Every structure is written in C-alpha cells, then in structure tokens.
Amino acid sequence: MAISRRQFVVGGAVAGAGALVIGVRLSGHLVRAQESDAGAKKPAPNPFDAYVHVRPDGHITLIVAKSEMGQGIKTGLAMILAEEAEVDFNSVSVEQAETRPDIYAHMGTGGSGSTQENFTPLRQAGATVRALMITAAAAKWNVPAAECEAKKGSVLHEKTDRQASYGELIEAARKLPLPNPEKVELKDENDFELIGHATPRVDIPSKVNGSAKFGIDVRVPEMVFAVVARCPTFGGKAAHFDADKAKAIPGVRDVFEIPAMGADKFSAGGIVVVADSTWAAMKGRDALAITWDHGAAASESSEGISDALRTAAQKSGARLRNDGDVDAVLSNGAKKVEAVYEMPLLAHATMEPMNITALVRAGAAEVWAPTQSPDWVQGTVASVLGLKPDKVIVHTMLMGGGFGRRYMADFPAEVAQIAKVVGKPVQLVWTREDDMTHDFYRPATCHRLRGAVDASGHPVAWFHTLASTSIRGYWDPKADAAEGESGGARQLPYAIPNVRLEFNGVNSAVPRAWWRSVEHSFNGFVVESFIDELAAAAGEDPMKFRRSLLVKPPNWKPRFEYDPDPARLLGVLNLVAEKSGWGNPLPKGKGRGIACYHSFGSYFGEVAEVTVKGNDFRIDRIVAAVDCGQIVNPESVRAQTESAIIYGLSAALKNQITIKNGAVEQTNFDAYDPLRINEAPLIEVHLLKSTEDPGGMGEPALPPVAPAVANAIFAASGQRLRKLPFQFKAA
Amino acid sequence: MAAIQLIINNASYEVDVAPDTPLLWALRDKLNLTGTKYGCGMGLCGACTVHLDGEAVRACQTPVSLVGAKKVTTIEGLSPDNSHPVQRAWIAEQVPQCGYCQPGQIMSAAALLAKTPKPSDDQIEAAMVGNLCRCGMYQRIRRAIHRASLSQAHGAQAYVAPAYCGGASSGGSAAKGA
Ligand code: FES
Ligand code: FES
Numbered sequence: 001m002a003i004s005r006r007q008f009v010v011g012g013a014v015a016g017a018g019a020l021v022i023g024v025r026l027s028g029h030l031v032r033a034q035e036s037d038a039g040a041k042k043p044a045p046n047p048f049d050a051y052v053h054v055r056p057d058g059h060i061t062l063i064v065a066k067s068e069m070g071q072g073i074k075t076g077l078a079m080i081l082a083e084e085a086e087v088d089f090n091s092v093s094v095e096q097a098e099t100r101p102d103i104y105a106h107m108g109t110g111g112s113g114s115t116q117e118n119f120t121p122l123r124q125a126g127a128t129v130r131a132l133m134i135t136a137a138a139a140k141w142n143v144p145a146a147e148c149e150a151k152k153g154s155v156l157h158e159k160t161d162r163q164a165s166y167g168e169l170i171e172a173a174r175k176l177p178l179p180n181p182e183k184v185e186l187k188d189e190n191d192f193e194l195i196g197h198a199t200p201r202v203d204i205p206s207k208v209n210g211s212a213k214f215g216i217d218v219r220v221p222e223m224v225f226a227v228v229a230r231c232p233t234f235g236g237k238a239a240h241f242d243a244d245k246a247k248a249i250p251g252v253r254d255v256f257e258i259p260a261m262g263a264d265k266f267s268a269g270g271i272v273v274v275a276d277s278t279w280a281a282m283k284g285r286d287a288l289a290i291t292w293d294h295g296a297a298a299s300e301s302s303e304g305i306s307d308a309l310r311t312a313a314q315k316s317g318a319r320l321r322n323d324g325d326v327d328a329v330l331s332n333g334a335k336k337v338e339a340v341y342e343m344p345l346l347a348h349a350t351m352e353p354m355n356i357t358a359l360v361r362a363g364a365a366e367v368w369a370p371t372q373s374p375d376w377v378q379g380t381v382a383s384v385l386g387l388k389p390d391k392v393i394v395h396t397m398l399m400g401g402g403f404g405r406r407y408m409a410d411f412p413a414e415v416a417q418i419a420k421v422v423g424k425p426v427q428l429v430w431t432r433e434d435d436m437t438h439d440f441y442r443p444a445t446c447h448r449l450r451g452a453v454d455a456s457g458h459p460v461a462w463f464h465t466l467a468s469t470s471i472r473g474y475w476d477p478k479a480d481a482a483e484g485e486s487g488g489a490r491q492l493p494y495a496i497p498n499v500r501l502e503f504n505g506v507n508s509a510v511p512r513a514w515w516r517s518v519e520h521s522f523n524g525f526v527v528e529s530f531i532d533e534l535a536a537a538a539g540e541d542p543m544k545f546r547r548s549l550l551v552k553p554p555n556w557k558p559r560f561e562y563d564p565d566p567a568r569l570l571g572v573l574n575l576v577a578e579k580s581g582w583g584n585p586l587p588k589g590k591g592r593g594i595a596c597y598h599s600f601g602s603y604f605g606e607v608a609e610v611t612v613k614g615n616d617f618r619i620d621r622i623v624a625a626v627d628c629g630q631i632v633n634p635e636s637v638r639a640q641t642e643s644a645i646i647y648g649l650s651a652a653l654k655n656q657i658t659i660k661n662g663a664v665e666q667t668n669f670d671a672y673d674p675l676r677i678n679e680a681p682l683i684e685v686h687l688l689k690s691t692e693d694p695g696g697m698g699e700p701a702l703p704p705v706a707p708a709v710a711n712a713i714f715a716a717s718g719q720r721l722r723k724l725p726f727q728f729k730a731a
Numbered sequence: 732m733a734a735i736q737l738i739i740n741n742a743s744y745e746v747d748v749a750p751d752t753p754l755l756w757a758l759r760d761k762l763n764l765t766g767t768k769y770g771c772g773m774g775l776c777g778a779c780t781v782h783l784d785g786e787a788v789r790a791c792q793t794p795v796s797l798v799g800a801k802k803v804t805t806i807e808g809l810s811p812d813n814s815h816p817v818q819r820a821w822i823a824e825q826v827p828q829c830g831y832c833q834p835g836q837i838m839s840a841a842a843l844l845a846k847t848p849k850p851s852d853d854q855i856e857a858a859m860v861g862n863l864c865r866c867g868m869y870q871r872i873r874r875a876i877h878r879a880s881l882s883q884a885h886g887a888q889a890y891v892a893p894a895y896c897g898g899a900s901s902g903g904s905a906a907k908g909a
C-alpha cells in the first residue's frame with residue numbers, strides 16, 4: 001500500500017489558482033501531499049481519492065468522491081477536516097468530485113464505509129494544513145513554531161501579539177515542503193470542539209423547501225422522458241409488439257426496442273417509449289400491445305424457491321467454520337434444540353425510484369446519475385456506447401435513498417441505449433412498479449440450527465446450516481458463493497466449544513444483490529434468535545446468558561476477517577440492558593427481548609419491548625446502544641440508527657417479495673408497504689464513548705432489531721417467531 | 732390540447748397538457764417545479780402532496796382539469812425563506828435524511844397544523860399515515876410537528892425540545908460522553 005514520498009503534482013484539472021492543494025489517500029490510511037500549479041507532468045498512477053483546497057480567501061474545500069444519500073456524509077467529513085485544520089466548521093465545504101477515476105482513485109459509496117475510511121486520513125490532512133500555516137507564520141515572524149498557535153483560521157503568536165489569517169499565509173505555505181502526514185501531530189481527543197459534538201447537517205435546509213435536486217429532478221433544455229416496458233418475467237423478452245396505439249398518444253415521440261445487456265449490467269431490455277413528459281411516456285407504455293416470450297424462468301415460484309431452500313438447509317454443505325466436534329456432542333445426551341428459520345426476498349424500495357438522465361453526442365456522453373457508484377456508471381455507459389470512459393461525464397446527483405440499490409448498472413446501461421437513439425437529453429424514469437418488479441433483491445434464505453446445552457446450562461454445540469439464493473450465485477455462478485453469505489454467522493461471537501457453519505446455494509433467475517446490511521440482515525436474525533432459544537433451553541436469562549458467553553481471552557485476536565471484539569459487544573449489551581431497565585418486572589402480556597450484534601465495524605445492543613394482545617402485538621419501544629468507535633457527528637449516528645431500525649422493522653413485520661410465474665407479485669406500496677408513522681415505535685439511542693476507529697453507521701443498527709422483537713414476543717407469549725415477516729397468532 | 736390555467740404559489744401559469752394529466756406531472760415536467768415528488772403514482776406514499784386551497788391532496792391523483800380556480804401551493808411556495816413554522820421545526824429536529832419524502836411530509840404537516848393547531852399524537856398519526864418515509868424518520872416528524880405547533884402558538888422560543896435525543900418522552904438519552 002505504501003507509495004513513494006515523492007512530490008506529487010496535481011494537474012490543472014483539480015488545482016485552483018493560488019490554492020494550497022493537498023492530495024489525500026482515503027482508503028489506505030495514508031496522506032501524501034503536495035502543492036501545485038497548473039501545467040503539471042502527467043500524474044500516473046494517481047494515488048489520491050480526495051483533495052483539500054485551501055483557497056486564498058482562507059476557505060477550505062474538500063473535493064471527494066462520496067455521494068450524499070441522507071447519511072450526512074458531507075457534514076461529517078467537513079467536521080473532521082475543520083477540527084484538525086483549526087478553522088470554523090462554516091469555512092469548510094465539501095464538493096462532489098467529478099467522475100474522473102484518473103484523479104480520484106476510489107469512488108463508491110456503500111458498505112457503511114464513508115466515515116470509516118476517511119477519518120484518519122482527513123484528520124491528517126487537516127493537521128497538515130494547520131502545520132503548514134504555523135510553519136509559514138513562524139518563518140514570517142521569525143519566531144519558533146512551537147510558540148505559535150492556530151485558531152479559527154488564523155495563526156497567533158501571543159508573545160508579540162501577532163496574528164495572520166490562513167489566507168494571508170497561503171502564498172508562503174504553498175512553497176513549504178510537506179510534512180510527513182503520518183507524523184503530523186493530531187489534536188488530543190479531549191480538545192475536540194467539533195468531532196463528537198452534534199452538528200446540524202448542511203444538506204437539510206435545501207431539503208425542506210424543494211430546492212434539493214435529486215436525480216429525478218434533473219432538467220436539461222430540450223429534455224424528453226422515457227419509460228421502458230420490461231418483461232415481467234426475469235429473463236423474458238418481447239416476442240412481438242405493436243406501437244400504433246402508443247404512438248397515437250399526444251406527446252409520445254418514439255417507440256423502439258432495446259435488448260437486455262447480460263451479466264454485470266443485468267438490464268432487462270424492453271420496449272422504450274419516449275415522450276414530452278413522464279406522464280405521456282407512461283400512457284404510451286400502457287397503450288403498447290406486447291406479446292412476451294416469458295423465457296426459461298417462467299415457472300419459478302416462491303413456493304419452489306422455499307422448498308429448494310428447505311431441502312438445501314437439511315443437507316451438508318460447504319464448511320465455513322468447524323470448531324471441536326459438533327457431531328459427537330449432538331449425538332450424545334446433552335439437551336438438544338433444533339430450529340428452522342426462513343427469510344424472504346426483499347426489495348429496496350428507495351423512496352425515489354430509479355432514474356437517470358443522459359445526453360449522447362458524437363463521440364461523447366454526459367450523464368446525470370443518482371448513484372452510489374459514479375465510476376461504474378461511467379464505465380457502463382462507455383461500454384454500451386463503445387466510448388472510452390473519459391469521454392463520459394458523470395454528474396453525481398442527490399439520491400432519494402440508496403440502500404445498495406443505487407450501486408447497480410442496469411439503469412445506466414438502459415439510458416445509454418436509449419440516449420443513443422434519441423440524440424437529445426433524455427430522462428429515463430422507472431415507475432414504482434418498475435422499481436419493485438425489477439430490483440436486485442435481498443436473497444431468500446433458510447437456516448437449520450442445531451444446538452445443545454449441557455447439564456449445567458452451558459451451550460456446548462452450535463451447528464448452523466445456511467441455504468441461500470446467494471448474491472454471488474447470481475453475479476458469478478462460478479464463484480464461491482459461500483463467502484458472501486456467511487458474515488455474522490461465521491463470526492459467531494459466543495464462547496461455544498463446538499461450532500460448525502455450512503452453506504448450500506440455491507439457484508434462481510431472480511436478480512439478487514446487496515440490500516441494507518446484506519447477509520447480516522438474515523444471519524443477525526438467526527444468530528440472535530437461536531442464542532435466545534439456547535438460553536431458554538438452559539433456563540437462563542437471555543441477557544445474562546449472552547454476557548457469560550462474551551469472553552475475551554487475554555491475547556484475543558480476530559480469527560476471521562471482521563471478527564467482533566467480544567468486549568465491545570459486551571459493552572453495548574451491558575449499556576442497553578441498563579438503559580432499558582432489563583430485569584425490571586413487566587405487567588402480564590408485555591415482554592422484553594434483547595439482541596447484540598456487530599457488523600461494518602460497529603456494535604449494537606438493542607432491546608425491544610412489546611405488548612401482546614389476542615392475535616396481535618405492538619412494539620412499545622426500541623432501546624439501542626451503539627459503539628461505533630469515535631463518534632464524529634452524534635446527530636448523524638442517532639438519525640442513522642433510527643433509520644436502520646425502521647427499515648429492519650419493515651422487513652420484520654410487513655414486507656416480502658414473492659414470485660409467481662417467474663415474476664414479482666408485489667408492484668407498489670399497497671402490497672409492499674413499508675412501516676408507516678402509526679406503526680413506528682419510539683426509538684431511544686444511547687451512545688457509548690469510544691476512541692476506536694469509527695465504524696460504519698448506515699447499516700449495523702438493522703440486524704439486531706428483528707431478533708430483539710422476536711425474542712420479546714417469546715418473552716411475552718412463549719411463541720417463537722422464526723419466519724419473516726412475522727405471522728403472530730394467539731396461542 | 733387546450734392550455735389549462737393554474738394558479739400555483741400565487742402566480743398564474745398556463746400548461747399545455749392533456750386534461751387527464753395529473754397535477755404532479757404538470758408541475759414537474761412542464762413547469763419545472765420539481766419540489767413535488769413522484770413516489771408511487773397511486774396515492775399510496777404522499778411524496779406528491781400539495782395544497783389545493785389549503786387542503787392537502789395527492790398531486791398524482793389530481794388531474795389538472797379538476798384543479799380549476801383552486802389555488803395550488805407546492806413546497807416551493809410554502810415560504811420564501813424556510814420561515815414557515817413547519818420548515819423551521821423540520822430543521823430544528825433535523826428531520827430529513829435522504830429528504831425525498833420530505834416535501835410531501837411538510838405539506839401534509841402544514842395542512843394539519845392550519846386546521847388543527849394543537850394536534851394530539853393520534854391526530855398527527857391520522858394526518859401523516861399516508862406519507863411514507865423509507866428513511867424511517869417518523870419520530871422526528873412527530874416531534875417536529877409538536878414543535879411547530881408550540882412555536883405557532885407561543886413564538887419560536889416556546890418549545891425547548893430534548894434536542895437530538897432518542898424519543899420525545901424519553902427525556903433524552905443521556906449519551907455517555909457524546
Ligand atoms: S406519488 Fe402521489 S401518493 Fe405517491
Ligand atoms: S427522508 Fe428519505 S424517504 Fe423520508
């Protein structure tokens with residue numbers, strides 16, 4: 001990962017006149033910096049992901065390839081940089097980078113990674129700015145640098161009562177050699193004035209007056225609108241279509257067919273209707289007469305998928321963890337517990353449906369994309385059009401939700417196909433129906449769990465067989481599908497001597513990909529439900545049972561990638577128990593359930609309180625405790641926790657995608673209805689102080705919520721819910 | 732197609748669309764008023780909520796031909812400067828996450844408060860149940876409506892909310908160290 005410490009000169013494309021420019025490498029925890037003027041030599045290969053510009057007026061701009069989708073990333077990154085640079089929060093702004101992989105080495109936004117990756121490098125970059133300014137001032141005044149102090153965008157020398165703003169010092173600072181960013185002195189955490197302090201998000205004012213421009217709000221002169229009629233069945237195509245009636249709809253300009261694009265892009269192809277407005281395009285599509293060739297997957301059904309998963313969960317499979325001798329324990333006299341858990345396909349259902357706008361001219365293209373992966377959009381559009389990627393300009397727009405769906409290349413491939421024919425700016429709009437029936441779904445899974453507790457109530461065996469319509473099985477049938485589905489199951493954190501995890505993949509034509517928290521969304525439910533079942537079998541309190549199994553040996557080291565630290569998991573378990581009043585008596589019909597779980601570098605403990613009444617139950621509140629390492633903006637941590645919990649509850653209580661005749665049955669929010677305000681429980685969030693590296697926040701609050709609720713229902717009613725969405729019936 | 736007259740945010744517009752065109756698409760595609768959002772097209776999500784003579788309606792279910800002389804207010808016309816009590820409360824409670832549903836949420840909340848200045852939790856739920864937020868910011872929405880209600884009644888300073896805490900009734904989540 002190390003790169004040479006040579007001076008790195010940035011080309012004119014990113015250097016502002018007279019600005020001090022510092023290149024930042026975000027992914028490898030390295031900052032290598034330089035200063036610049038235009039007319040540089042060819043910088044190859046470029047090691048930087050972001051650039052800090054200190055402008056002659058003292059304003060600092062961070063140009064970074066991270067997309068805003070509500071996670072408050074622009075606010076958080078500005079806070080980190082301003083903190084170390086010793087400038088006001090308001091003197092830092094964050095700009096979306098242009099899509100230039102040659103300038104920005106790494107562009108995706110996802111995996112809850114934005115704060116995680118950027119924390120230390122941005123601190124170093126900020127500290128570099130501060131150090132350069134102090135050095136420049138000390139030289140100017142001919143005083144020792146150690147006597148100078150930086151504050152609010154100025155350097156002060158108290159003894160001589162002198163002061164100079166960063167703007168005044170920039171000229172001199174630009175000429176200084178850069179300090180080794182690994183060695184620049186970072187601020188003491190106790191001196192933080194921004195990091196760890198609730199800071200209002202900079203993107204919010206534009207989101208209360210309609211001025212925030214999402215992808216679907218792009219308006220380009222002469223723009224037209226397009227919708228696509230896609231075969232409802234995955235893998236099907238139009239055998240024949242008649243466009244006469246569609247073309248007669250006022251406003252409709254053109255109707256033509258585009259082919260499916262195959263692996264990686266996975267666009268469905270279909271009949272395109274281009275019109276003067278979205279509405280006219282939609283009406284034109286309704287008027288098409290299409291005979292579909294439903295293709296090979298037309299017989300697929302949810303029943304068939306579920307049967308295949310249940311069968312697969314009974315068979316031995318690829319072994320991903322094998323400690324001790326599970327077989328021996330499960331065949332002897334210990335008290336045995338066996339359970340089967342099932343989870344359905346799920347759609348992302350971002351509030352803003354998929355859309356993208358493009359203009360193709362001879363030899364070049366311009367794209368306005370609400371995307372989590374602008375460089376992939378660029379590559380996709382370029383490959384469809386037969387252009388070099390640098391001929392495709394991609395503007396990254398605000399996203400009305402991402403949740404993994406906006407990583408995909410299907411809608412970018414479609415718009416390239418369409419814009420090539422149209423020759424004008426064209427906005428491709430997916431209707432809600434398109435969005436729900438042509439998503440990349442969270443895999444469906446079935447899990448067989450076998451466990452045993454000994455006479456003293458200690459768990460002695462844990463055998464998890466996981467069957468999944470895996471993501472990798474869809475993307476690359478030749479790849480080892482097991483790895484991608486095992487997170488959180490393989491890293492079972494509890495001290496149980498005999499543990500086995502096996503995996504079996506099941507094929508399907510239904511597209512699958514990453515959904516908020518990916519495989520943790522199912523493994524978290526299974527692990528945290530089954531440990532509760534073992535606690536019940538042992539006759540133990542589920543919180544104390546977990547506590548006794550979260551043991552950190554003195555020289556603990558992670559065994560697997562992403563192995564949770566048992567002590568940190570215990571920390572959130574204890575905090576959530578304390579804050580929820582765990583153990584305090586509850587009236588009859590009420591119950592508490594607990595779960596603790598690690599994913600994406602953050603630890604969550606969650607307690608659900610429910611009231612069970614007849615055939616129904618209500619969630620009274622969710623208490624969450626989080627250890628996400630060093631907290632940058634507590635405001636964002638709370639908001640993302642609330643968000644992921646509600647998203648997880650939608651899946652736990654209500655949502656599933658089912659397949660009939662090879663097509664998705666749910667087409668809109670009537671049949672796939674996320675949680676609404678009247679169903680949303682109160683959520684309390686408690687933050688644990690930590691100096692560990694920041695963990696991710698977009699996803700990790702999600703996995704523990706479903707098991708916490710299921711465990712609470714068990715506590716209140718004795719009924720174990722092992723299938724999502726829950727179907728609760730009075731005993 | 733005959734041009735249709737509309738009064739939107741106190742200005743008068745002419746749109747040349749088929750009479751069955753939903754107000755939503757006339758606003759977005761013909762008048763470039765893109766603050767009003769498309770979410771479902773079926774009256775299920777509330778993202779397209781606007782006011783017709785002060786009444787919250789779903790613009791995706793309102794053909795332009797039925798608007799007539801009624802005054803349309805969209806999110807762009809709620810206030811010139813984010814000063815409407817609901818907008819102020821939305822900022823104070825940091826409600827928006829991705830923000831896509833929020834124009835609709837705000838228009839529903841503003842219509843509720845105009846009619847019911849001091850709504851109960853149940854009245855808030857009844858008025859807001861048609862507005863989906865996939866980012867799940869519901870408890871912030873509830874808090875913000877209470878805050879706007881109090882600030883309408885007593886001026887902006889009256890409501891001291893347990894800022895950035897877990898729940899309105901939890902009295903704050905005494906964050907350890909944060
Ligand atoms: S778009 Fe009108 S209610 Fe959903
Ligand atoms: S803020 Fe994203 S849908 Fe409500």
